[in-house]
Amino acid sequence: MNKLLIILCGIFILCGCKNHNPAKRIAIAQVGSVILYYDEMPKLVQRGINEADSAALFQNYINKWAKRQLLLQKAEDNLSPSLKDEIKKQLEETRANLVIYQYQRQMILEKLDTVLTDAEIENYYAANESSFVLTTDIVKALFIKLPLETPDLNKIKTLARSNDQKDLQQLETLCYQFAEKFDDFNEEWVPMDRISVELHQNIENEENFLKKNTFYETSDSASVYLISIRDYRLRSSLAPYEYVRDDIKRIIWNSRRFEFIQSLENGIYNDALKENNFKIFK
Numbered sequence: 001m002n003k004l005l006i007i008l009c010g011i012f013i014l015c016g017c018k019n020h021n022p023a024k025r026i027a028i029a030q031v032g033s034v035i036l037y038y039d040e041m042p043k044l045v046q047r048g049i050n051e052a053d054s055a056a057l058f059q060n061y062i063n064k065w066a067k068r069q070l071l072l073q074k075a076e077d078n079l080s081p082s083l084k085d086e087i088k089k090q091l092e093e094t095r096a097n098l099v100i101y102q103y104q105r106q107m108i109l110e111k112l113d114t115v116l117t118d119a120e121i122e123n124y125y126a127a128n129e130s131s132f133v134l135t136t137d138i139v140k141a142l143f144i145k146l147p148l149e150t151p152d153l154n155k156i157k158t159l160a161r162s163n164d165q166k167d168l169q170q171l172e173t174l175c176y177q178f179a180e181k182f183d184d185f186n187e188e189w190v191p192m193d194r195i196s197v198e199l200h201q202n203i204e205n206e207e208n209f210l211k212k213n214t215f216y217e218t219s220d221s222a223s224v225y226l227i228s229i230r231d232y233r234l235r236s237s238l239a240p241y242e243y244v245r246d247d248i249k250r251i252i253w254n255s256r257r258f259e260f261i262q263s264l265e266n267g268i269y270n271d272a273l274k275e276n277n278f279k280i281f282k
Contacts, residue, residue, distance in 0.1 A: 001234055134235045139210065143198055161214075161228060171254075189243040215229070
């Protein structure tokens with residue numbers, strides 16, 4: 001093992017215990033005019049690691065740094081002027097985009113109204129119903145997966161068919177004790193595909209299935225699957241308001257954001273014209 005690196009590791013550990021002094025940076029390696037300083041290196045020395053391992057980690061990092069710097073310098077020496085100009089343009093464009101993005105983001109955080117009222121969301125839904133046509137069947141349902149040997153299985157099936165709140169509370173208690181999976185979707189709409197996946201079987205005609213079943217039971221060699229369907233909507237019909245409410249919020253927010261950015265750009269442009277900071281030469 002390189003003795004110098006072991007000595008350096010000891011120095012680095014001692015330096016790490018002292019307050020860092022920017023005026024006295026410790027140089028570790030140099031490639032051309034580029035210097036690698038100790039404070040630029042990641043914290044490779046972990047508590048409990050031995051000196052030999054520390055030296056190996058430092059050596060590995062320094063070698064990688066040196067190879068990258070040597071490759072960079074070789075590339076800069078050998079790239080054609082046209083490629084260098086192209087890289088410069090790309091860097092300038094990237095910097096400009098980043099600066100503009102951060103400024104827009106700052107202005108949005110400071111000045112954009114983010115409050116959305118229920119009335120605004122409902123009005124958008126009513127005015128744009130044709131945009132909210134379902135592309136899949138959706139349901140409000142209860143899904144239960146139970147082991148075949150579950151005690152009081154028939155009682156659980158009876159409770160699962162009920163709409164009474166007390167029965168559903170009792171069902172929830174039993175399912176927490178015995179069920180392998182218990183999903184109560186009563187308060188939200190979910191795609192029927194989400195239920196079908198849990199059944200591990202393909203429902204070929206979902207429309208007929210939903211029209212004919214309010215309760216469905218199937219089983220395999222290990223488990224019983226129960227579905228209690230409370231409500232459903234078929235594809236190509238209008239999506240329920242609560243199903244698309246979050247989507248509408250995102251649409252309105254994005255629209256506000258776009259309009260705000262357009263207004264910001266136009267305002268800056270018009271101010272520049274008034275102040276003669278922008279000219280077009282004929």
